[in-house]
Amino acid sequence: MSRRDRTAGEVLVRRLFAEHGAALLAYATRLSAGDRVRAELIVRETLVRAWSASASLSGDRGAVRAHLFPIVRDVAAEQGVPQPQAGPMEMLTAVGTLPPEQREVLNQLYFQGRDVKEAAASLGLPAETVKSRSYEALRRLREALPAAEPTGVT
Numbered sequence: 001m002s003r004r005d006r007t008a009g010e011v012l013v014r015r016l017f018a019e020h021g022a023a024l025l026a027y028a029t030r031l032s033a034g035d036r037v038r039a040e041l042i043v044r045e046t047l048v049r050a051w052s053a054s055a056s057l058s059g060d061r062g063a064v065r066a067h068l069f070p071i072v073r074d075v076a077a078e079q080g081v082p083q084p085q086a087g088p089m090e091m092l093t094a095v096g097t098l099p100p101e102q103r104e105v106l107n108q109l110y111f112q113g114r115d116v117k118e119a120a121a122s123l124g125l126p127a128e129t130v131k132s133r134s135y136e137a138l139r140r141l142r143e144a145l146p147a148a149e150p151t152g153v154t
Helices: 003-031 036-052 061-078 088-096 100-111 116-123 127-144
Strands: none
Touching: 003 036, 003 061, 036 061, 061 100, 088 100, 088 127, 100 116, 100 127, 116 127
């Protein structure tokens, strides 16, 4: 690998971390039951894998984030982190129980890949309202979805 390629890779990883690091770390921390050190290792490995497949990282911010989250989940599973038992249908059902304003905030933040400031501007709301709606929606989803069961533990 040339020095130029290595430098371009470092720039890509730094950009990915700047744009998505907080969301990836939050997700990895939830998957690892609050183990911040393990979550940081998961995010680091995710970014390395993303860099090695950098051709798939073109597109808008939401598409890139949609590509990164499954990598986080796969890395966590490889490291022995138990995965949540809720499937796509359970998740859709749980999201469907949320009030429309909370669903729209989650859509803006997680599916459109916007940060709080961008989501607030798009929705015509104060950033604090976006934060509180997101917090409440995620709290409700945690309550509605089955907890991850440790697998293979005797």
